[in-house]
Amino acid sequence: MSQDASTEGDLRNTGMSLKHDREWDYELDRIVEAVEERNATKVGLQFPEGLKRRGPAVADDLRALTDDVTYMLSGQPCYGACDLDTYLMRRTDVFVHFGHSPMKESDKIIYVPLFSNVDPFPIMEDSLDELETGDVGLVTTAQHMNRFEEMREWLEARDFTVHTRKGDDRLTHEGQVLGCNYASADIDADQVLYVGGGKFHPLGLAMEHPDKRVVIADPVNNVVTVADTEQFMKQRYASVHKAMDAEKWGVIFCTKIGQGRWDMAEEIVNDNDDAYLITMDEVTPDRLRNFDMDAFVNTGCPRITTDDGPQFHKPMLTPGEYRIAVGDEPLDSLSFDTFHGTW
Amino acid sequence: MSQDASTEGDLRNTGMSLKHDREWDYELDRIVEAVEERNATKVGLQFPEGLKRRGPAVADDLRALTDDVTYMLSGQPCYGACDLDTYLMRRTDVFVHFGHSPMKESDKIIYVPLFSNVDPFPIMEDSLDELETGDVGLVTTAQHMNRFEEMREWLEARDFTVHTRKGDDRLTHEGQVLGCNYASADIDADQVLYVGGGKFHPLGLAMEHPDKRVVIADPVNNVVTVADTEQFMKQRYASVHKAMDAEKWGVIFCTKIGQGRWDMAEEIVNDNDDAYLITMDEVTPDRLRNFDMDAFVNTGCPRITTDDGPQFHKPMLTPGEYRIAVGDEPLDSLSFDTFHGTW
Numbered sequence: 001m002s003q004d005a006s007t008e009g010d011l012r013n014t015g016m017s018l019k020h021d022r023e024w025d026y027e028l029d030r031i032v033e034a035v036e037e038r039n040a041t042k043v044g045l046q047f048p049e050g051l052k053r054r055g056p057a058v059a060d061d062l063r064a065l066t067d068d069v070t071y072m073l074s075g076q077p078c079y080g081a082c083d084l085d086t087y088l089m090r091r092t093d094v095f096v097h098f099g100h101s102p103m104k105e106s107d108k109i110i111y112v113p114l115f116s117n118v119d120p121f122p123i124m125e126d127s128l129d130e131l132e133t134g135d136v137g138l139v140t141t142a143q144h145m146n147r148f149e150e151m152r153e154w155l156e157a158r159d160f161t162v163h164t165r166k167g168d169d170r171l172t173h174e175g176q177v178l179g180c181n182y183a184s185a186d187i188d189a190d191q192v193l194y195v196g197g198g199k200f201h202p203l204g205l206a207m208e209h210p211d212k213r214v215v216i217a218d219p220v221n222n223v224v225t226v227a228d229t230e231q232f233m234k235q236r237y238a239s240v241h242k243a244m245d246a247e248k249w250g251v252i253f254c255t256k257i258g259q260g261r262w263d264m265a266e267e268i269v270n271d272n273d274d275a276y277l278i279t280m281d282e283v284t285p286d287r288l289r290n291f292d293m294d295a296f297v298n299t300g301c302p303r304i305t306t307d308d309g310p311q312f313h314k315p316m317l318t319p320g321e322y323r324i325a326v327g328d329e330p331l332d333s334l335s336f337d338t339f340h341g342t343w
Numbered sequence: 344m345s346q347d348a349s350t351e352g353d354l355r356n357t358g359m360s361l362k363h364d365r366e367w368d369y370e371l372d373r374i375v376e377a378v379e380e381r382n383a384t385k386v387g388l389q390f391p392e393g394l395k396r397r398g399p400a401v402a403d404d405l406r407a408l409t410d411d412v413t414y415m416l417s418g419q420p421c422y423g424a425c426d427l428d429t430y431l432m433r434r435t436d437v438f439v440h441f442g443h444s445p446m447k448e449s450d451k452i453i454y455v456p457l458f459s460n461v462d463p464f465p466i467m468e469d470s471l472d473e474l475e476t477g478d479v480g481l482v483t484t485a486q487h488m489n490r491f492e493e494m495r496e497w498l499e500a501r502d503f504t505v506h507t508r509k510g511d512d513r514l515t516h517e518g519q520v521l522g523c524n525y526a527s528a529d530i531d532a533d534q535v536l537y538v539g540g541g542k543f544h545p546l547g548l549a550m551e552h553p554d555k556r557v558v559i560a561d562p563v564n565n566v567v568t569v570a571d572t573e574q575f576m577k578q579r580y581a582s583v584h585k586a587m588d589a590e591k592w593g594v595i596f597c598t599k600i601g602q603g604r605w606d607m608a609e610e611i612v613n614d615n616d617d618a619y620l621i622t623m624d625e626v627t628p629d630r631l632r633n634f635d636m637d638a639f640v641n642t643g644c645p646r647i648t649t650d651d652g653p654q655f656h657k658p659m660l661t662p663g664e665y666r667i668a669v670g671d672e673p674l675d676s677l678s679f680d681t682f683h684g685t686w
Contacts, residue, residue: 044622049633050633052633052634053633053634053635055619055634056591056619056634056635056636059619063616070609070612070613070620071619071620072596072620072621072622073619073620073621073622073634074621074622074623075595075621075622075623075626075630075631075634076622076623076624076630077630085622087598087622087624088598088622248399252418253415255430255431266413269413270413276398276399276402276414276416277413277414277415277416278415278416278417278418279387279415279416279417279418279419279428279430279431280417280418280419281419281430282625283418287418287419287420288418290392290393290395290396291395291396291398291399291416291418292396292399293399
């Protein structure tokens with residue numbers, strides 16, 4: 001982030017919160033159709049954290065449109081399509097996951113993406129000051145995906161050569177990034193325009209593509225910045241250094257459907273007599289405080305490690321950082337932890 | 344609790360914490376035998392919260408006794424045999440649950456009870472001042488169960504007629520109580536001696552058996568008291584009164600294996616258009632804050648409702664309290680919520 005980032009308010013606002021009034025399209029027709037087709041009597045509804053309070057009204061609308069159906073709201077925390085409530089999914093006839101694009105298609109699941117209706121073009125106009133004409137990569141997040149083609153045309157109308165790609169299997173759309181996957185920015189241009197809220201996504205993007213300048217056009221907080229990984233890198237190195245003295249390592253295997261890297265977790269434990277495998281779904285400071293460990297390696301969601309790291313009572317590292325801390329890799333090999341499988 | 348209860352320190356200490364030095368018997372031989380019999384390559388170990396820090400040492404000992412086995416420590420919170428880590432159980436060849444007695448026997452699970460080695464007799468001696476000679480009921484918790492017969496004999500040697508019973512299917516042992524089940528105190532005596540730590544178990548006991556005097560001999564905190572439900576009742580009535588104005592109810596169905604009461608949850612939602620079903624495993628204030636409800640009914644663990652109730656941002660009621668709040672039952676029907684099934 002640039003120096004004046006501190007004046008921008010909380011950039012963790014990912015567009016799911018309420019800075020702007022929005023109407024979401026919950027695609028009730030599609031849900032009702034599935035309920036009728038399957039003669040469903042139990043329907044599960046899962047919302048991300050910022051939209052959970054919309055659940056009851058959505059359930060009300062669905063109750064009015066269907067008969068003899070019990071609607072169940074998932075109370076489990078949810079941070080992505082990697083994070084399906086599999087308990088609810090297995091026990092309902094129709095399971096609706098709101099707010100994320102599919103990580104993997106399934107007949108059982110209805111994904112309702114919930115696109116933002118914030119206009120991205122005013123802030124893209126501002127971002128032109130930070131872009132050099134010529135080649136530019138374009139990426140965005142799931143909630144702005146519905147306007148991706150318009151964004152591309154908008155840039156092309158201003159004489160940019162726009163490079164985009166669909167990252168890999170973990171991603172649904174051309175140009176889409178996830179907090180743990182920036183494969184869509186692996187394009188032939190020295191600059192990338194990220195259109196979307198938050199600072200964590202573009203930070204990961206800049207870490208994963210250190211040779212590229214990452215310009216952030218944030219239509220949610222109405223601000224343009226250039227990603228600066230320096231402070232982030234310092235934090236990560238500080239954690240790695242602290243963990244170098246660890247005598248006991250807790251190795252976390254995350255049991256969430258799209259966040260498990262078993263081989264990686266098992267390999268660490270097999271190679272290190274001082275490492276202990278700990279399995280859990282939600283990885284929280286409270287849950288780890290009960291374990292008497294000197295440091296942790298998180299093979300689950302990299303965002304827990306990098307964004308929430310300082311909240312844990314002991315150093316929390318990514319698998320790559322762990323290899324540096326135990327001396328298997330050189331210090332300068334530090335990079336962002338990304339995920340490339342589905343589930 | 345009697346008036347001087349405030350000087351006794353934190354009576355939520357259930358004997359699992361470290362007020363006294365203890366050696367636990369982890370029954371490693373029994374675990375190793377199962378590993379060998381089943382040619383296990385993956386073994387899951389689940390400890391209650393207060394003992395999670397013992398996990399790595401137990402894993403070390405087991406590693407030394409077995410070859411080519413990966414030991415996995417459950418990082419999920421655990422508060423009883425109702426609270427098995429079913430994810431880990433399904434994915435391991437041997438699954439060991441420490442610290443609780445079996446709620447239901449299963450070939451897959453090895454239950455290791457971890458009995459307390461605190462001597463209960465000094466505090467039972469003190470409790471004689473609060474007991475009348477004659478008939479007395481005797482109950483205790485899982486961790487003191489290994490000395491139950493000695494306790495009975497000790498009382499009989501002092502001319503008491505000791506009444507005990509095995510409660511119901513949810514309980515393993517004669518005279519055992521759980522935080523949600525006091526059926527073992529349903530005996531023919533006007534007084535019951537509860538031997539064990541904590542104040543929550545005997546409070547539930549006194550609520551469930553209001554006609555009996557409940558004397559608490561707490562060998563962990565070394566104190567004798569008589570259960571007094573008055574303050575507790577006031578708290579519960581305050582919550583019920585607050586919830587009477589609720590326009591939107593969140594009805595929690597707990598997905599933990601031994602804590603689900605589906606019929607109860609479904610009935611509430613079917614009978615009340617302003618009630619919404621929310622499913623979750625851990626019922627925490629953080630998780631419920633995201634739901635825009637005026638009050639909650641918890642059909643899961645009653646202890647969450649009664650012991651942690653004040654930490655929730657909105658009134659949290661038991662199913663019985665809910666029926667009072669919505670006018671289906673009279674105010675004086677308030678009683679303790681208990682569980683009687685297994686899983």
